[in-house]
Amino acid sequence: MESVFEIIAEPNRRAILALLVSAEQSVGEIERRLRMPQPTVSKHLRVLREAGFVEATVDAQRRLYRLRPEPLQELDAWLAPFRRFWSAHVDALERHLDRMHAAPGTKKSRSRQ
Amino acid sequence: MESVFEIIAEPNRRAILALLVSAEQSVGEIERRLRMPQPTVSKHLRVLREAGFVEATVDAQRRLYRLRPEPLQELDAWLAPFRRFWSAHVDALERHLDRMHAAPGTKKSRSRQ
DNA sequence: CACGTATATTCCTTTCGAGGTATATACAAG
DNA sequence: CTTGTATATACCTCGAAAGGAATATACGTG
Structure with missing residues (x-):
């Protein structure tokens, strides 16, 4: 379970992360x-701790877990190139719609190229 | 293998996605x-096709695969709350450093609260 | 139709991770 | 020191997914 991606593949772990995004929680509260x-x-x-997603502080018998930003930022960084891709995609769609709007009756206007 | 997260957990699949981000490729080229x-x-x-990450068009015996934006956008959307979290984190750090800079000699200035 | 190329699918095996149950450890209080 | 509470760990079992090898399917061409 090396990668950030494998860590967040597990639904329960994602639930825990989502819970911690608002505030730190003890194990019992999460439970x-x-x-x-x-x-x-x-x-x-x-698993989350060893991967750096969370850290804990001791409070008597309780452990209070809170989020750490780095691994999620790594994920964000991985997404960057794709973000460029899909914004280009949206632009292309917009241009396409513009063209359709400009030349409305052209039924079989030429797919591709 | 339901979720977007499980799909991208596999390194070879991420490699394929990274390859397709620049341009569409045939299976042989990817190979x-x-x-x-x-x-x-x-x-x-x-797997990627069934999860909507890619689509293919037929060109004789070849299949040309290209990226589709939706699933990655879903991932991006999942990240949003955490992004808010870590920007708050950065802000807090900046404020902290500002304060340290303002009051330099205060060694045990009060941890917690 | 036979053949070559490109891709998909099937079958088998192995590995790994998740969950359940039981148990260990740590701390606080009487 | 015993008891109760909070959390961690160990052990076991099961299922799912990935890889390899072989084979099937689809298409183009002579």
Whole structure:
């Protein structure tokens, strides 16, 4: 389970991350809110911790988990080239629609090129 | 393999997507460029196709695969809340550094609260 | 139609990760 | 020191997905 991508492939882990985005939570709180067995929560938290997605501070017997930004930023960076791609795509669509609007009756106007 | 996240968890699939971001490619081209056995390429392309990441057009015996934006946009949308989180984080860090700069000698200035 | 090329599919095997149950560890309080 | 609470870990089992090898399908050409 090397990569950021594998880490967030697991739905329960994504749920935990989504929960932590608002505020830090103890294991028990996560357990209750997500209705997830405690060992499951602990195991996923371990994975998230070792991958740098979360960090914990000790408060008596509790551990308070909070989000760390780096791995998600890495994911964001991975998306960058594709973002360029799809904005180009939207532009192309807009131009296409513009052309259709400019020349309305041209039924078989020429697909491709 | 339901989710977008599971699809991109596989490194070879990410490589294929990265390759297609510049231009459409035939299966053979992908095979050569990524030095991947042909059945492997075809199987990953199937997964990507069924998940809507790519589409193919037929050109004689070749199939030309190209990227589709939607699933990656979905991923981008999932990231949005976290983006808000980490920009807040950066802001907090900046404010913190500003304060340190303003009051330099205050060694044990008060952790927490 | 036979053949070559391009791609898809099938079958098999192996690996890995997730969940469940039980148990260990850590801390607080009486 | 015993008990209760909070969290972590160990062990086991199961399913799913990836890779390899072989084969099927589709198309073009002589």
